[in-house]
Structure formats: C-alpha cells, structure tokens
Amino acid sequence: MQAQLLHELRAIVGADGLITRPEQLQTYECDGLTNFRVVPAAVLLPATAAQVQAIVRVCHREHIPFVARGSGTGLSGGALPVTGGIVISLTRLNRILEVDLINGRVTVEPGVINAHVTAAVAAAGYFYAPDPSSQSVCTIGGNVAENSGGAHCLKYGFTVTHVLGLDVVLPDGTLVHLGSKAGDGPGYDLAGVFVGSEGTLGIATRVILRVVKQPQTVQTLLAAFPSPDAAGAAVSAIIAAGILPAAVEMMDRLSIQAAEAAVHPGYPVCDGLLLVELDGPSAEVEARMAQVQAICRDCGAWELRLAQSAEERLLVWKGRKAAFAAMGRISPNYIVQDGVIPRTALPRVLHEIAALGAAAGLRVANVFHAGDGNLHPLVLYDRRVPGQEHTAETLAFAILQLCVQAGGSITGEHGVGMEKKAFMPVMFAEPDLETMQRVRCAFDPLHLANPDKIFPRPRLCGESAGPYRPHPLETAGVAERF
C-alpha cells in the first residue's frame, strides 16, 4: 500500500490504530475457519463511528476493498481479508451507549461482546437472547453480520429478531440510519436485510438491540437414549405435543466423549443424548416438563436427569457449548458443518450421514440444535495422513448436499462466507442469486465491502437480468409447483 495512503489512514486512527508490521498482520489472516488465510495490507483499529466513516471514504475514493472484523470467531471465513485490502477491526468500538430497560432496549457499539449485553442488564432481570456458543468472546457486530443464532433461538429467534435499528456506514462512506428504536417505521426493511449480510453491505457502527425479561423458571433435562433415532423421535413427539422448548440439543456418543474429556460435564454415555430446556411461568414449565419426561420415557430414554440447581444447569450447557473445541481431544483435525434440515427428516439424514462417513472411512460426530433441525456434523480427520483432508472436505460437501435435498439449507447460523459460496448454486438457482445481488448493487456497486464472499460470482452491477429458468430444486424433484 502506498506510503501516502498509509499516512492518510494513520491520520484518521492515530499511530496506535494502524497495523502494518507483517508479524502483527498475521493475527488477522484468518477467522475461526483457519484453512483460508490471507494477510491484509493493513489493519485499522478505529475508536469512533466517525473514524470508520473516514476510513471507508478513503477506501471508496481509492477503490480499496475492506473487511470488517469483530473478534474473528466466525466459522465460515466471513472475516477473511482480501489481498491488497484492509481489515477494519471494530473491537475498540466497545461501549454500551444506552440501557433503556423500561422499553427493553440496549444500544451498543459493534465491538461489544455478546455476553456483556446480558451482563449489563442481568441484575435488573433481563437478558439478550441470541446465544452463539462463542458468546463470551464474539461481538455484536459479528453477530449482526452473520445473523447469529444459538441454542435458544428455537424459542427466542435469531439476531435479526433482536435488532431494531442500526447506524451503518455504507461502502461509499455515507452514514445511514436503518430501522429505529421504536421499530415499524415506514420504508423498506433495510435493517432486516442488513442483518445477516456478512459484512457485504457496509459496517454497522451502532446497534439498537431488544432485550427480554428473564423467565420465571428454567428447567433443563438430560435424557439418554439408546440411539439417535430414538432421541430424534422424542424431539418430534415433543414438538407435536405443542410444546415449544427454549432449546433442544442432541449429542451423539463421539460428541459426549469429547465434551467429557474437555470439561467433564458428567453426561450419561449413550448414543443419543437430548438436552431439553423449558422456560416460562413456573406452572407452565412444571406441567410441560412432566409431559417431556413422559415422552422421553415412551421413546426409550433409559436415564432422565433434571438439573437440580443453576450450577448443574450451567455445567450441562458448558459441555454442550464446548463441544466443537472439545473435538481436538479426540481428533487432530475436524471440519464443522452447519446444514439445516426439516426436523422430520432427522432420522433419515442421520443414517445417511453415518453411511457416508463409513464409506469415506472417517468418523462423523454429531452435536446439533435438534429443535430446529440445525445439524453440526463434525467430520474428524488427520491432516498428516495424505489425502485425508480432501476426503473430509468431499464428505462435508456431500453432507450439505444431503441437507439441501432434504429441503433444508447449507447454513443455519455460521454464514456462507468464503467457505460455502461454491455451494450456493446447490441451494439457489441463478435467478435467485442474481436477485440477491441486486441488493448488493444498491448498497455497494463497487464491491468494496467484504468482496468475494457469499456469492460464487459477483454480478456486474448494471447488467440486466435474464429470464426465468427452472429451479434446481424443481428439476431435482425436491420442490414442485402444484
């Protein structure tokens, strides 16, 4: 990067806000998906929205691509830098700007850690519901980019459900207000579109969040089943009974072993472990939990364990949330996927995943959000064995294809990023992708904001759209017109 430009950027953020030394830049070469790495030309650490805006204006003038970054915990390569581009790290924009509990609103800067939002309102009996497993380190800005979920989104919804408004620096450096504190304002729901756009539409510099009241009662049940099928049947029966749990998680034997090795949650060792959490008014939770236990027994659960204290509940969740990282205890390397399937397809898809794993000669651990069909198959492999990484990648791709064929999605909460953009045509036809990119062209016609993510090919803004072609799901017989 030219010295003159660096000088200009340094003038915006100060000497301690600009990183150009190669060994320091390496810290930013990847996010939580470490198999893609690009060293950026520079990293900027703005401390105010005005600085973000000034940086983006320079990028726009000079046509320099930029990638916004929070804590770098993303699992799809969404924060992967661009060669010759800059990284704008938002960790210094970490202030909670307003807490308005009476209206259930908290306004934050994007670098605020997810768990710090709940910490700021917990004493008054409130919490911030989206709870990705990385919540103790990931930022709200990153959650907004990915539309992060978490175990409790089954009942409470995703990040987008909890974002009412945003200040956004557009890729041309303009600052706009999307949505509002009151919500429901007139105009296109651009806040709704921005959330989950993976940093490709601009940079949020202020986020108005909704926080919710803590439930009167929370109960967490562990149920041990002889097989994943039996556990899956229990999930379907619980939902069919009209019960909406706060969370339903499933772990298989491999995941249980890994979690036990890492954080000793003391789970019953079995082939299908369900973690069912109910929350709400005490009378409701007690009656429903009795129903859930009866359903689990009917479906073959041989052990039911209701957490007896807040500490026990925390330990149960600690084991679940540590599950990915714990895979390191049982395998040198792993690929985590994030496909979603309709809940009723669970047993069939789990069998097919097992068959694919067996055919590839690799182990696949399953730990997932069973309530909403969001699978997290972990393909275990050893990079040192020649060819095994490639086999693992092929297997992971085949699993995503299975999810789409079952009527699901290639990603439920991790985002498309760099990792899955080549898979987008499996799920969407060309007109679908082209239509999405019209939004991109309205926000960022020069493709400066996190370019080369989400879409397999960028659309040249201004080119005209083509006519209708049959959807791949139709030609495959998955979706049909009646």
Place this chain on the structure above:
Amino acid sequence: MTTPNAVLTADFAAIVGAAYVTSAGPTDAVLGCRPRWVVAPGSPEEVAAVLRAATAAGLRIAPRGGGTKQSWGNPPTALDAILALHRLDRVLEHAWGDMTATVEAGCSVLHLQQTLAAHGQRLALDPLWPQQATVGGILSTNDSGTLRIRFGTLRDAVIGMLVALPDGTLARSGGKVVKNVAGYDLPKLLTGAFGTLGVIVEATFRLYSLPDQMVACSIQAATVAPLQALLLRLLDTAITPTGLQLRAAAEGAALDVRFEGTAAACAAQLDTVRRLAGDLPCSAADPAVWTAHEAIWPGAEPAVIARVSVLPTDLARLCTAAAACVAPGGAWQLVAQGTGGGLLRLAAPADRLPAAVHQLRAAIPAGDGSLVVLDCPPAIRPQIDIWGPPGDALPLMQRIKAQFDPTGTLNPGRFVGGL
C-alpha cells in the same frame, strides 16, 4: 402508449387465457386512478410473464389480493392494469411435523388458518379482515395484530418467498426451514414494500401450535395514565402474555391482557395481573376486544386512521398529543399493542385533519416513532403527507427500487418518498 389496447389485451390473453383478461370497472380504481385491465394469472410463471410483457410495453401495474388495503399509501402516479392474484389461492404444503406451511399469495388468511387448524396449528398473526385479506396483501403491507407482543410480526414469521420481478425473473429466497442464513434475506425486503419491488407469489411461514387454554381480562380506567403505568409494570414482570393491548379514547381507557397455555399457568399469570392492577377494576375480557383494531375503522364522520409506532413509554404522551390535535370538538381513539405499535383514529371536520396529522407527527420524538396515514377522506388526501419523513436511507431505498424495478412498473409513487 404506442401499442394499441387490442394488441396488449391479446398479449395478456395469450399468457393467462382470454377469460382472465377483463376490462377494469370503477371498483378497480386505486385511489381514483382507474386502470384499463384486470389480469388474473393462474401460476407463478404467468405472473412473471405478465410482468415481463407489461414492462416491455411500458405499462404500470398494481398487484391486488383481497383488495382490502388498496386505499393505503399514495395514489399511483399511473396505472394500466391490476394484477389480480385470486387464482393463486392454494395452501401448497402444510408440513405440520416441521411446523411450516407454504401458501400462494392469493390465499385468504382465514382459509390458511382453517387449513392449519386441522393439525392444531396456526400462523401466529391476527391481521385485519382475515376473511378477505390475502397472504400477499398482509405481507406487502406488513400487517399484524394483537398476537405480536408474543409472536412478533410477519418479518419473524416468513421464512421463504417466491417473487416475480418486473423483468420476468422468478426468484426464490429463504427456504422451508426456520433456521437459514444462506444469502440475503429477501423475504424481509419484500415484506412491507407495498408491492413496489416485486410481486410476492408464494410464501413459507413458521407456524405455532394452537393454544390449549386461553384466558383474558380487561382493566378499566378513566384515563390512560394509570394503564400506561400498569402496562410498563407488566412488561417488567416474567409473565408471558399473548395479547397486551391498550385501548384509549377521551371517554376512558382499558388494558386487555391475554394468556395462553396450561390452565394453571394462565390462572397464575392472571393473578399477577390482578395484583398489579391494584384498585383498578378488572374483569373477564369481551372476545370482541381482540378485533378492536378492526372496529376502529368504520364511521360516518370524517376521520384519519393512522398506523403509529412509539416506544411503550410514550403511549400516554401519544394519547395526550392526539387529544390536543383534534381539539376542540374532535375525537380520538387508540388501539395499541404492548410493543408500542397500533392504530389511531382522529376524527374532526375534514378541513382540520391535515393540520392535526402534521401536529401529531411533530409531537412524536424524531427517530423514536412514526405515524403513517392509512385512510382519510379522499378530498383531503392531497394535503396530507401520508408516509411522513422517509429518513436518511431514502437514497438507498431509491437505489434498491432502481435495481428491482428500474422501469417503475410496480405501484409507481405509492410508497415512502414517492417510491
């Protein structure tokens, strides 16, 4: 227009069949703007083909479902044809085990709910006039009702969409699973866009179970103030109402609270409400209170009906401002949900209503609320700013419109800022 009507009629007939291209009558007019045709396609492909042909011929199109909300928004700057979606009226799939449903845009809300109820499920939304209102219409206007305090609005319920664009593109986005972050969330962009970006052809929704039990009470007061205070106290408890509604007028006010779930939980939560209500009279709610957002509508005297959104803490202030802006001699009525959103009626001699709207809008704190006029006497409509200030994102919205509808085929001029 250089192409003769007869040629265009034949073009449309070739796409949808001659029986489904009719001459428009007076009742097809949209806010005084009378189209030439009503075209009723029978499939998503036909919707796309009609749009492509209309765009090529430079025609202006207004999509229409049940027609219940055609008088909302600005009048179109021009209108050649109504695109009627009543033939696309099927529930395509109710995946009750997965609690999702895919439905065509012309299906009425009532028919959808009846179909879902066969398996004990529902779209957890109670919009205006469900018997006539269609899925496409409620999506395009982002309508909701009393259930939103617990279940949110359509943006929380819609998980997938099939949309026809003016150039004839048919695009799917989202999917059939509740959790899905693959690509941009176009269903959110189209929801509440008043048919200015594309025509919603199908939508997929997340569903909820019908409740086992339902109980509700109404708390009365002479003025709004004590009920505003009670509303805020209730929001600060762990009760989980599925309805929390403030009804207010000069004559008095009421707070309606509804619970669903097990009998024991409903009873326990009602007790909490009664306890917090203190000396205010509390009685079982008349079921009609849950359609108060419809009852606010008719009336002989000149009135403005507006969709308002403020913070829950500002509801009483909104009522005070509403009373001030119709005084002397006028009347006001508010039906608001606990979220702060609702419908407001201002009645006064017609010539005073434009100023009343202006005054009330000015009383809403900038950035913390909005007022959109839905209905008003036709004579004063030109004097009223229907949408209010569009905010600093208007240029971005204009670029979105230019990307989706560069020729201005769909509902031109009807939306915010003349979009």
